[in-house]
Amino acid sequence: MPELFHIVPEAQHNALVEAAYCHRGYHADEAAEGARFCAEATRHGIRTHNGLKALHLDHLFGTGVKGWTPGAQIEEIPTRFAAVKVWNANRKLGQSIAYRAMDTAIKLADQYGVGTVSVDNATHYLWGGGYVIDAARRGYIAYTNCTAAIAEVVPFGGKAPTLGTNPHSWGFPTIPAIGFPIVIDWATSVVAMGRVQQLKREGKPLPPFAAVDKDGKPTTDPAAVTALLPFGAHKGYGLSLIDELVAGFIGGSLPTLRNQWNNRPEEKHGCSFFFQVIHPDALSGGAFALGRNQAQNVKAVIDDVLGHGNEACILPGQIEAEWAKKTAAAGGLLFSAAEIDAFNELATECGHPQWNRSALKTITL
Amino acid sequence: MPELFHIVPEAQHNALVEAAYCHRGYHADEAAEGARFCAEATRHGIRTHNGLKALHLDHLFGTGVKGWTPGAQIEEIPTRFAAVKVWNANRKLGQSIAYRAMDTAIKLADQYGVGTVSVDNATHYLWGGGYVIDAARRGYIAYTNCTAAIAEVVPFGGKAPTLGTNPHSWGFPTIPAIGFPIVIDWATSVVAMGRVQQLKREGKPLPPFAAVDKDGKPTTDPAAVTALLPFGAHKGYGLSLIDELVAGFIGGSLPTLRNQWNNRPEEKHGCSFFFQVIHPDALSGGAFALGRNQAQNVKAVIDDVLGHGNEACILPGQIEAEWAKKTAAAGGLLFSAAEIDAFNELATECGHPQWNRSALKTITL
Numbered sequence: 089m090p091e092l093f094h095i096v097p098e099a100q101h102n103a104l105v106e107a108a109y110c111h112r113g114y115h116a117d118e119a120a121e122g123a124r125f126c127a128e129a130t131r132h133g134i135r136t137h138n139g140l141k142a143l144h145l146d147h148l149f150g151t152g153v154k155g156w157t158p159g160a161q162i163e164e165i166p167t168r169f170a171a172v173k174v175w176n177a178n179r180k181l182g183q184s185i186a187y188r189a190m191d192t193a194i195k196l197a198d199q200y201g202v203g204t205v206s207v208d209n210a211t212h213y214l215w216g217g218g219y220v221i222d223a224a225r226r227g228y229i230a231y232t233n234c235t236a237a238i239a240e241v242v243p244f245g246g247k248a249p250t251l252g253t254n255p256h257s258w259g260f261p262t263i264p265a266i267g268f269p270i271v272i273d274w275a276t277s278v279v280a281m282g283r284v285q286q287l288k289r290e291g292k293p294l295p296p297f298a299a300v301d302k303d304g305k306p307t308t309d310p311a312a313v314t315a316l317l318p319f320g321a322h323k324g325y326g327l328s329l330i331d332e333l334v335a336g337f338i339g340g341s342l343p344t345l346r347n348q349w350n351n352r353p354e355e356k357h358g359c360s361f362f363f364q365v366i367h368p369d370a371l372s373g374g375a376f377a378l379g380r381n382q383a384q385n386v387k388a389v390i391d392d393v394l395g396h397g398n399e400a401c402i403l404p405g406q407i408e409a410e411w412a413k414k415t416a417a418a419g420g421l422l423f424s425a426a427e428i429d430a431f432n433e434l435a436t437e438c439g440h441p442q443w444n445r446s447a448l449k450t451i452t453l
Numbered sequence: 454m455p456e457l458f459h460i461v462p463e464a465q466h467n468a469l470v471e472a473a474y475c476h477r478g479y480h481a482d483e484a485a486e487g488a489r490f491c492a493e494a495t496r497h498g499i500r501t502h503n504g505l506k507a508l509h510l511d512h513l514f515g516t517g518v519k520g521w522t523p524g525a526q527i528e529e530i531p532t533r534f535a536a537v538k539v540w541n542a543n544r545k546l547g548q549s550i551a552y553r554a555m556d557t558a559i560k561l562a563d564q565y566g567v568g569t570v571s572v573d574n575a576t577h578y579l580w581g582g583g584y585v586i587d588a589a590r591r592g593y594i595a596y597t598n599c600t601a602a603i604a605e606v607v608p609f610g611g612k613a614p615t616l617g618t619n620p621h622s623w624g625f626p627t628i629p630a631i632g633f634p635i636v637i638d639w640a641t642s643v644v645a646m647g648r649v650q651q652l653k654r655e656g657k658p659l660p661p662f663a664a665v666d667k668d669g670k671p672t673t674d675p676a677a678v679t680a681l682l683p684f685g686a687h688k689g690y691g692l693s694l695i696d697e698l699v700a701g702f703i704g705g706s707l708p709t710l711r712n713q714w715n716n717r718p719e720e721k722h723g724c725s726f727f728f729q730v731i732h733p734d735a736l737s738g739g740a741f742a743l744g745r746n747q748a749q750n751v752k753a754v755i756d757d758v759l760g761h762g763n764e765a766c767i768l769p770g771q772i773e774a775e776w777a778k779k780t781a782a783a784g785g786l787l788f789s790a791a792e793i794d795a796f797n798e799l800a801t802e803c804g805h806p807q808w809n810r811s812a813l814k815t816i817t818l
Contacts, residue, residue, distance in 0.1 A: 093581040169566025171536040172735040182594050201534025204567050204731065208738035210780050229702070246763030259690075270698060272691035304762070319684035325635035326623075326769045329758070332634060333625050336754035337747060339738040342592070346755050356742040366569065370537040373530050375574035377721040382702060389701035392709050393694070397669070398611030404691045 091145060093422035096431075098127050101421050104431060104440050105139040109181070111438030112143075112151045113158035118181045125183035128218045130421045133411030136282060137215035138423075140430050142183070145212050149237055149347045156181060156211045156358075162188065165208075171200035174338070175207045182213035186232070186361065189410075190219045193365035194228055201370030201375035207361035208339040212237050217273035219363070220259025221408070224269030229366040230259045235335040235359045239343045241316045243276045244325035248302030249315035250344050253277045259405075261368055265384035265392060271405030276328035277316040283296040284310045335360035418451050454545045458787035459813040461796075463492050467803050470504040470795060474546070477508075477516045478523035483546045490548040491660030493583045495786045497778030501647060502580035503788075505795050507548070509575050514602055514712045520722075521546060521576045526740050527553065530573075536565035539703070540572045544723060547578035551597070552724060555584045558730035559593055565737030572726035573704040577602050582638035584728070585624025586773070589634030594731040595624045600700040600724045604708045606681045612669025615678035615709050618642045619696035624770075626733055629748035630754060636770030640679040641693035649675045662686075700725035712761035783816050 096152035102123040109119035150156035167174050173192055177185045189205040194204020213219070216232045223230035230374035236252025243251055247286035253275035260270040278298035287294055297306050299313040307313060318324030333342055341356040349357050368382060376385040394401050415422055423431070425445065432442045467488040488599055491504035497674035515521035525545035532539050537555055542550045554570040561568020581597045588595035601617025618640035626636040643663035652659055653675035662671050664678040672678060683689030693726055706721040712720050735746060741750040759766050781785055782816070788796070790810065797807045 113492065165464065167566065167735060169732065169735045170564075171568075172566035172731075174736065174738050176738055176740065199535075200565055201537035202567050202569050202729075203536075203734070206736045206738065208740060231698075242761050243758055244767040246759075248761035250758045250761055250763055257696055259700075261699070267719050270694065272695060274688050274691070290705065304658045319688055323639050323684055323689075323771065326639070329769065330623055330637060332754050332758060333627070333751065334594075334736065336751040337625075337733050337736040339740045339750065340558045340754065341742065342753060342757040354743055356740075362736075364567075366537075367534065368702050370532060370534045370569070371539065371571045371573065371699065371702040371727075373539050373540065373541055375573060375703065375704045375721075377706065378719055385704065386701040389697050389705065389707060392707040393608055393697060394611075395714065396613035396615055397615050398615055401608045401610040404687065404694065450489050 090452045091424065092452050093418075093424060094428050094445060094450050095418050095420035096423055096428075096443065096448060100443070101139065102127055104435055104443070105142070105400040107440040108139075108143050108434045109146075109437045112146060114181055115159045118158065118184045121184040121187050122181055123217055125187070125214065125268060126185070127421060128214050128222070131412050131415045132218070132221065132408035134215050134217070134408070135427075136280070138276055138371055138427070140427065140434070142214055145214070145237070146337060149212060153349060155347060155349050158211060161240060171196050171203050173205045175205060176211045177207050179209055180212055185210055186219050186363070189363045190223050190230065190232075190365070192222060193230070193363045194226065197228060197365040197367045197370070201272065202364065205363040206334075206338045207363075209356070209358040210293040210361045211359060215255030216255050217259070217271050217408070220273065221269055221271050221405070223365060224259035224271065225263065227261045227368065229261060229368060229371070231364045232257050232362060233331045233334060234361045235331050235340055235343065235346065237347050237359065239346065240281055241328060242300055242304065244322045247300070251318070251328045251332065252343060252346065253280060253316065254328040256327060256331070262390070263385060265387035266403070268409030269405055270403050271319045271408065273404070275408065276318050276324045276331075278319045278324075279316065284313050284316075290329070293373045327446045334362045338362070343450045395447065414453060420449070422451065422453070455817045456789065457733045457815055457817050458789060459793050459810060459815055460785035460806060461788055461793070461813060462663045462781050465808065466504065467492055469800055469808070470507070472798045473504075473508050473803045473807040474511075479546055482526045482737055483523065483549045486549040486552050487546055487753065490552070490579065490583055493745050493785060494580050495586070495788070496780045497583070497773035498585065499580050499582070499773070500792075501645070504790065505799070508799060510602070512577070514577060514653060518714060520544065520712060520714050521811065536561050536568050538570045540570065542572050542575045544574055544576055547576040551578040551584050551728070552577055552727060553729045555595065555597070555730070557587050558595070558728045559588060559591065562595045562730040562732045562735070562803070567729065567731045571703045572728075574721070574723040576757070578726060581620050581622030582624070582636050582773070584636065585622045586634050586636050588730060589626045589636065589666060590626035590628065591669060592626045592733065594626060594733060594736070596689060596729045597622050598696045598699060599726045600696050600705055600708065600711065602712050604711065605646055605682055606693060607646070607665055607669065609683060611667070611688045616683070616697065616706060617711065618645060618681070621692060621696070627751060627755070629753035632773030634770055636773060638769070639694075641683050641689045641801070643684045643689075645683065646681065649678050649681075674683040684767045703727070711762055716738075732746040779818060786816070787816065787818070
């Protein structure tokens, strides 16, 4: 169904989000990184992780509960290994950590072919896809995972939520091959809790085996849901465990205590982030069929996958790339009327000028 | 249902598998690596990738069709990057390539913290889990993916099989924490084609959305199946694409031409392998709660996930570890009567002494 969007110039959006972060105590550089990220999410149509969500998360887990630390300095932990970095982020704003970590992993990959950055005492970086898209646009193969803010997901065969929605994000530098980066990016739960709430409001059922009730039994009734299930049964469970294991090796907290800063203070409560970048030249054997170069070979493989009657398939990242094109054509970030109103509540909170909704250009998409 | 197994001493098993490989022209070192791998698969209860399967695959794609090259030398492709290696495997036996690549990735990780080995012109390495279990037992975080031998899987939203079953395998060095390595290892299809054939023999239906018929429509009738579906809809599709993309960057062949050595000879036809190892010290921030060391922290995280009512859950790799224990207790590899008979057919093929089934000890498990 076509939807009406208001067009907000990116500078105007970023000024408000920066003001809101600064009002919460974040430093100018953090506020700028936070706003830049929210613009990226909106540009790619990721409405679940826009500026409204970012500042709501700060309220829930961050400065609202003295969980995150504005102005925190990232501390580099000494390591004997040349191609990796390990950071204690001291609960700095997630977007600031993530942009800096991905930049650092890119520098390591430039030198060593592959580089990783592991982050202890992290906060929430919102949408891992944003960081890998960014790295992929710059020409790198990028991966990130993190442990989610709270335990909402039941392990395969279990009853109690002891895992986060623990996402994985992979980005591939496929612009030279197909015009946009392929981005494989999702949570390891079938659906997010936000989706459950949306279906409850709309009076619609959940897909089967997406969530459980208070007895740990699968339910499709959104009103009965107490926890989520991993996608693909034991396979999604395994993928979710990967994030917890990597975090556990880094120094991560117990999943059921995550972001519960006052519960068992002798335990840690932060999230952990893991970033990895590979330089595409560091994979290349240089022997592509028919004299193709690397990008042409990647294109030939993709064309083969989407040929033979599969022309209707789309590629992961394609919807996001198409939304970014529409955003560029519109000349600003696209928000619904309800989103504009919510941004204006944030403006009131931080004493920033309101967005005049009736003065904004609109577009129906 | 309890099953009767015949106990074959490992040396006796390896002697036959080595003889079979040598009879097909493989060199002694390759035959030994091939046999070692088949013993590992059987030890961990991976009956779908034992010596019988290994030699059957060689018949289908390898020396049986002049696809693989006994005695091939692995060629190292020069790279400017210190933490990676790129190999042209010249269609050497897959198990030989994989063991050597994982050893090399471990050496890189020892020095740089992380290391990758990318392999062009690879063959078939059977079961990626075997290599990551091995690395995890030696104390490393290991990952591998590969492009599968043939295109059997339909991309999400498509009709034609243009993807392999493209597996992913992750191994974690969790022996100090819980006594066995956690191994997350599966194909990106819901089921394997072998499972479809088994259900057809047994007259049982497939799970829903596991396979399609000749019109590309989902079917649960194993007799109607022409191709498989990825698990988790777009998520499994994305995971399958990762293998094709990594392979495409390495120099990989078009998926629908893979292992079809005589179809469009101007194209390549080999598989590609990717290996990555991370030294666990290269992740560690060193700041574990309650004075725990790294292994104790990993154990605490796992205990939290499997606590709170989730005590009945199992961990990925646990079934394989339990089978390895049963194998060790039995004092030999465990095979059914039908498997023993099939090994004796191989013995006949290569002029090796038969296994006297009635002289073998048995155990019911």
